[in-house]
Amino acid sequence: MPSAIHAENISRTFSRGKIRALQDFSLDVETGIIFGLLGPNGAGKTTFIKILLGLTRPSTGSATLFGVPTERYHARKRIGYLPENHRFPLFLTGSQLLDYCGRLSGMHSKAERETRAELLLKRVNMWQWRNTRIKKYSKGMMQRLGLAQALIHDPDLIFLDEPTDGIDPIGRKEVRDLLLELKNSGKTIFLNSHLLSEVETICDQVAILNKGKLVSQGSVHELTTSDRRFQLYIEGTPQQIEPVLKEHTQSVIAHNDHYEITVRDNKALNAAIDSLRQQGLLIEAIIPHKQSLEDSFFQAVRGHSETDLNTLFETKAKTGANDAD
Amino acid sequence: MLTKTFAVAYYTFRESFARKTFIAFFIISTIILSILLLAVNIDVVDGALASFRFFNQDVKNVDQQLRLIIIGIQSTLSAFLFTGGIFFSIFATASLVPNMLEKGNIDWLLARPISRSMLLFGRSAGALAVVAFNVFYLVGGAWLILSLKSGFWHWPFLLSGLIIVLTFAVLYAFMVFLGVAVQNSAVTIMGAYLILFFSPMLAQRDRIYALLTDKVWQYLLDVLYTMTPRTFEVGDITRLVVMNQPITSWNALWHSLALGVVYFILAILIFNKRNY
Numbered sequence A: 001m002p003s004a005i006h007a008e009n010i011s012r013t014f015s016r017g018k019i020r021a022l023q024d025f026s027l028d029v030e031t032g033i034i035f036g037l038l039g040p041n042g043a044g045k046t047t048f049i050k051i052l053l054g055l056t057r058p059s060t061g062s063a064t065l066f067g068v069p070t071e072r073y074h075a076r077k078r079i080g081y082l083p084e085n086h087r088f089p090l091f092l093t094g095s096q097l098l099d100y101c102g103r104l105s106g107m108h109s110k111a112e113r114e115t116r117a118e119l120l121l122k123r124v125n126m127w128q129w130r131n132t133r134i135k136k137y138s139k140g141m142m143q144r145l146g147l148a149q150a151l152i153h154d155p156d157l158i159f160l161d162e163p164t165d166g167i168d169p170i171g172r173k174e175v176r177d178l179l180l181e182l183k184n185s186g187k188t189i190f191l192n193s194h195l196l197s198e199v200e201t202i203c204d205q206v207a208i209l210n211k212g213k214l215v216s217q218g219s220v221h222e223l224t225t226s227d228r229r230f231q232l233y234i235e236g237t238p239q240q241i242e243p244v245l246k247e248h249t250q251s252v253i254a255h256n257d258h259y260e261i262t263v264r265d266n267k268a269l270n271a272a273i274d275s276l277r278q279q280g281l282l283i284e285a286i287i288p289h290k291q292s293l294e295d296s297f298f299q300a301v302r303g304h305s306e307t308d309l310n311t312l313f314e315t316k317a318k319t320g321a322n323d324a325d
Numbered sequence B: 001m002l003t004k005t006f007a008v009a010y011y012t013f014r015e016s017f018a019r020k021t022f023i024a025f026f027i028i029s030t031i032i033l034s035i036l037l038l039a040v041n042i043d044v045v046d047g048a049l050a051s052f053r054f055f056n057q058d059v060k061n062v063d064q065q066l067r068l069i070i071i072g073i074q075s076t077l078s079a080f081l082f083t084g085g086i087f088f089s090i091f092a093t094a095s096l097v098p099n100m101l102e103k104g105n106i107d108w109l110l111a112r113p114i115s116r117s118m119l120l121f122g123r124s125a126g127a128l129a130v131v132a133f134n135v136f137y138l139v140g141g142a143w144l145i146l147s148l149k150s151g152f153w154h155w156p157f158l159l160s161g162l163i164i165v166l167t168f169a170v171l172y173a174f175m176v177f178l179g180v181a182v183q184n185s186a187v188t189i190m191g192a193y194l195i196l197f198f199s200p201m202l203a204q205r206d207r208i209y210a211l212l213t214d215k216v217w218q219y220l221l222d223v224l225y226t227m228t229p230r231t232f233e234v235g236d237i238t239r240l241v242v243m244n245q246p247i248t249s250w251n252a253l254w255h256s257l258a259l260g261v262v263y264f265i266l267a268i269l270i271f272n273k274r275n276y
């Protein structure tokens, strides 16, 4: 079975090469997962989706959706798309728009379009607005309708560009639940977002894009566990413990009941443990540090993470205090 | 594929009719039809006819007179449609293509499994359908009312309606081309009006030749004449058709139709190349 999305060495420049929206970007997204594409403003996320949908052509490179080249409109048969900043014809009502979209997506039976529209409008809480013209919708209502039109033909792969943009917190939760439900029914979801906490809770796989380049990719689990940071729970006084730890690690932060250390590699970690044991200190627990997706995002985009900065300051402050002693 | 294209045309039709311009067009047509239905009393002429018959006068002559009146009304209507109607329609349909191409609007359309050519075709067909509907509402309605009242079924009037729609189709092809190329409604309207404006001059370019010093200008004028739909000459054909007069040459119509096809193909080629 081909991957839902396969993109190979995609580059895209604008303004005669001055703006490089994507640089040699390759990506594979397997079916049945929620994939999150992250990146700061102007990173090239929307450009990438547009290339996959055939709205924009890549300068170089190629892509397929379920094995069908994106230049062919057949590739879009099983695809749903919620664009960012979408505008639907204002003279239509919600249910008319869904009918139109259903027909454009090849749903020939009117009855089928109607049942599907009813289901979706109820699902996104827009049923009571179905006969109101889009002209009168609020931003969040427009977004909910946008979500419904993307799903009208029960697509297998759904592209969502900032799906919760303009939606209130309760609505966001509803959208998250909807996405998880879609995933459970076997759909693949490709999502662009700035909301890292949201991505962290629902995405299986994540890629981080910065200035058109792929800087980091992996499962959310991989991106949030750092193999260099650990929490150590040790029995003993700080006077006994801290000198040993400082000898083997790059940074030490003392918390109330534990220490947080950063080591160069596993060897260093084991060396630290050996020293502690030789001192007769009892280790209660070693826990790999979990960083938030936000941390790895900062790390990927800026080259260092927010907490790294904190670590730096805290150790400095500590050394300062020690000096005073 | 066809059902999708039809859906685009259908919703374009509805979109146009949601606009005030076409509602105004429709209301004006309805008023004209009501006047024809209520105010024009051919029975009077019929009565005169009867009395003429009664006196055993030359009935043929009266019949002729009646026909002239009908043809007169129909010529006026067709002239009104050819000038005002087309002018109006250009204005009312110009934004359809540029609007569709706007950021945020084109995205959800192009993400559907429909080819760009068919999308543009459906859009244009929808615009054309609205204009055709309005033209034939007036032409067909007037024709039916006048024919029923007089018993004189003047078919060429219907043909003139068709020519008017075709003329608009040609102009619209040019507008679609401009709309795709520059994505601006104002430029699109101006382009169509420029054609209407220059067509009479180009048709009489022989007279302009005398004023031109250089052969290059003549050549340029000829090129322009070849590239421009000949609305002025087609207008003349329409007039002759309604008035039941002999037409020396249909060339202007064929030439314009061919140009319409060319401009539409160009529009599709550009649309297929564009990035959104």
Ligand SMILES: Nc1ncnc2c1ncn2[C@@H]1O[C@H](COP(=O)(O)OP(=O)(O)OP(=O)(O)O)[C@@H](O)[C@H]1O
Pocket (backbone or CB within 6 Å): A014, A015, A019, A020, A021, A039, A040, A041, A042, A043, A044, A045, A046, A047, A048, A084
């Ligand atoms: N049509 C265009 N013409 C010129 N430059 C463009 C065009 N579209 C995008 N760009 C540029 O390409 C880069 C990537 O834009 P893109 O919209 O893909 O960013 P994004 O990651 O979606 O940002 P955001 O998070 O703000 O939505 C930006 O520098 C943008 O200015």
Ligand SMILES: [Mg+2]
Pocket (backbone or CB within 6 Å): A045, A046, A047, A084, A161, A192
């Ligand atoms: Mg974007």
